[in-house]
Amino acid sequence: MKLTKVFGSVGVVSAAALALVACGQKTSNNAGSQEAKKFKEETPVKPVKKGGTLSYAIETDTPFTGLFNNELSTSQTDSDVSQFGNEALFDTDDSYKINNKGPATFKLDRKAKTITIEVKKGVKWSDGKQVTAKDVEYEYEIMANKASKSQRYTASLQNIVGMTEYHDGKAKTISGIQMPDGENGRKVVLHFKEMKPGMLQSGNGYFLETASPYHQLKNIPFSKLESSDAVRKNPLFFGPFQISKIVRGQSVTWVPNKYYWRGTPKLNKITVSVVSPNSASQAIKSHKFDIAGVINSQWQQVKDTKGVNFVAKIPLQYSYMGFKVGKWEDGKNVMDPKAKMNNKSLRQAMAYAMNIDAVEKRYTQGLTFRIPTLIPAQFGQYFDKNVKGYNYNLKKANQLLDKAGYKKKGTYRVQPNGKPLTIHLAAMTGSSTQEPIIRNYIQQWKKIGLNVKLTGGRLIEFNSFYDKVQHDSKDIDVFMAGWSLSSEPSPNDLYNEKAPFNYSRFVTKKNSQLLQEMDSEKAFNTKYRVQKFHEWQKYMFDQAYVVPTTNAYSINAVNSKLTGYSLKPSDANSVWYKVGYAK
Template sequence: MTMKAIKFISTTGLLIGAALSLAACGQNTKNAAKTAKKFPEQTPQKTAKQGGTLTYAIETDTPFKGIFDSQLSVDQVDSDVMQFGNEALFDTDNQYKITNKGPATFKLDKKAKTVTITVKKGVKWSDGKQVVAKDLEYPYEMTANKATNSLRYSDSLANIVGMKAYHDGKAKTISGITYPDGENGRTIVIHFLAMKPGMLQSGNDYFIETAAPYHHLKDVPFSKLVSSDQIRKDPLFFGPYKVSKVVRGQSVTWVPNKYYWRGKPKLNKIVAQVVSTKTASQAIKSHKFDIADVVNSDWQAVKNAKNTNFIAKIPLAYSYLGFKVGKWENGKNAMDKNSKMNNKSLRQAIAYAMNINQVEKRYTQGLTFRVPTLIPAQFGDYFDKNAKGFPYNLKKANQLLDQAGYKKEGKWRVQPNGKPLNIHLAAMSGSAVQEPIIQNYIQQWHKIGLHVSLTGGRLIEFNSFYDKLDHDDKNIDMFMAAWSLSTEPSPRGMYSETNPMNDSRFATKENNKLLNEIDSTKAFNHQYRVEAFHKWQQYMNDEAYIVPMTNSYAIQAVNNKIVNYSLKPAAANSVWYKVGYAK
């Protein structure tokens, strides 16, 4: 299923399920695409037999949180753990355009400013109850009610009539979501203040593409939802498998949902189990799992594994370097003009000093590649192919600092006001090569006279990292993180003024204006929207609040007896229904 703004665990070259590389790259996307031809996107597509247990590796160096609800969880690991049951409302084609082949149908009325969603008869929760209209509406309440502390509420959702009043506690219901056949019918109509060009694409942020079992959750106060047994231990899904057993933070066992609307899935059981990124390669070689992600820096060690098919895709994702320039205050990002990182020349110099090409050559064998902008090339002409990003240039980095008044006093530069400049970098722990990679970048910054050190003196565990970042820990000046992106390219869901996941806290009038242009009614004209995307990318690279770093091939090692497993976008919703062992 597609989701906007899932936070990645960042390790070197590990993508699906545990994440994005902080190692960088020297390849351009064209060369990267050439490398990709080595890998198919799917296993053989043939008749599968009934039965068997599939083991799936969840690669992470920390226990998963186990928040099994799409609106309350924001990290990729939970998303991977619940993928076997957590089906989205809509199927898509391979360009991520919504089709009516999935659990629900979708109809947009531009003139009436409405979207009508109808769930199909026979789409049932894993306890046998039909998914109803109230189940389609309830995720909006869960997201917008401040008591849940959901990070997914945004100004995109505030485009729904009555949503802001509900979020602000001024209304008990969301007036813009109506039930033509009642709450126990199968249809909701969503009324919008303005129609947006991205609404035909999955992952657009303007409406929610999941349902929540109201009958299962209604007695849990919003403030206790995220910690409730209904979310953590006994979640309900309408996908092909249901939760049988949860070993908190370590594994989830899935068995067939006998009420699944497409039919009977092939496998008797799926066990999703945590494995450390440090031991993932050994697990692949010893066939401990039927499906496991390849840590790209370990590719040479695993590429000759027997009885294994390797499949891959370039995901909609990137790693980035972000600079803290403010705080989250009163429901929005508030910039601090006196922040030590609120100097464009300093940010650009830090970006130019990163020897990304050398790191890629040393660690990733061409499987990680530099991205020059915050819009991935997979988005076609929305991607600005003229964007250069920040190629390695120590001379330019030094010039920028000199011209901006960052003078050297001994070994280190001081701020233009003469005060010492100590910069604290927050970065996540990860695979075996994570530490040397981060230390390499710190040494690069030392070369240009910047006193950079790790926040707390060490790499930070994933959950703790995002806790510190989201709560604006005063010991973080810059940070390395990553996004898993929506299939609708608008960046509003990550970088708007009112989005709490905009962890840099930058919020400018110009950014607001450019984001509004991308999502304006005028942008129903494709060329207008293309130009708006290009302007935003140029602005972001100039300001460098967020510096694009890398993307990587997401390679998976799959038992060669497994059939019908696919990474193609159109297969996302139905893949686990079809996956099984060859006859």
């Protein structure tokens, strides 16, 4: 659960917001969730022909950032835009375990505390240059150099020998990353302080699974990488496609990478275009795109569309409500004991005031659903089914506030010290239903006497929202956001003391201890690791610094003439090589 992306106002976030609207009508049945059980994770397999153009919709109400470098980008939208060329070093099986079928091979030596990565001969950048050991190593330099301002430098990566010294400017190289055959060789050996149980899984956070083209970037100062043409306008990829045209924030045209190591992809061209969430259902019904995501609240409008296959899965992601209780200072989260939201009863009361279950049934017919913990059920035994989460319970919310000393003075409650209490909520823009939904949510809190106001008086555009959240704006007490997760379940890099992504800024001795234990050498014992995961989920439920709200089926409407499209983990790294039109 480490290599994460923030995601925006479409997909689960918009579905989450829909789950927050108050239900003034009788709830309907769970027809959507019943239909969802029939969804396939891939299109029907048919013989594929060469050629053709595929049009792909990116549903967002804001321009995409256009940062085409894995260590500088944190936006899921950017990942969606770049997926056609942005191949990982490793393929996995359907349980996300790394195998040697991808661009590079992988060998873990627990005794020597090393991982050896070897890029395969013939794996080339889209300019024809072989991907080298230096390209793999340089990704770590970009991520760890302070000047690049990457948010991906985490405590977990500091387990690589010499990483901290490089980050702090005490060393010019990362001593624990060796290139035995030289920079132009293809082998990299990573040396670790200790080995971790998640290292055999992709997305584990202890090492990077991508590379950066050193020959293209080496003369660009780290401080200028983010704004450089090499990252924004003419990036190189070693995946099946390369960029031929960018309309900033709006569209990207992809053409085959003629040097692609697996062979020539089936399609001649892929055009990726931004479409407003409000226009998404009409775009699907009119067949404007070959692949378009279904916004769950619009399922009833599109489900009978002819000429499409609905391909779906429950993704590794979730929406959540976070409470600001500190700041990011000197490379770590520093909690303020006197923060307005640093009262457990207040946080829990706000969570109990959310009527998620009833609302998601009414508005998405079960395609969006409440989740009880911060570990998704897809992680199997690591998910604690005994944690029930915050069911809608206004009586309990009021009791918590009464007992904690939040007394009512007129319509609203005051703080235990008698001072007025105004809570500032930051939430993102989205589809046309987003604003009334959030306003209604505020009414839910008013029912328990809490005066909640929108930060700035309105919903905030995606990029501005995360800018405010990341920089701990004084105007935010509570925020509603979402994570797209990687495939190793550890939550360490989201919620530890040195995690930039720990946007609530909470730090407790117990949290640090549990996170350390679940990723320790001892946790190579699966039973022990599962136990620690369950302890952490119970602890996080009780503390409520971060309250999970929903997940949702992610549904794609796919042109029925297409074949080879798949959402299976084992296909993720090669899907765009395989997708094409059926003969």
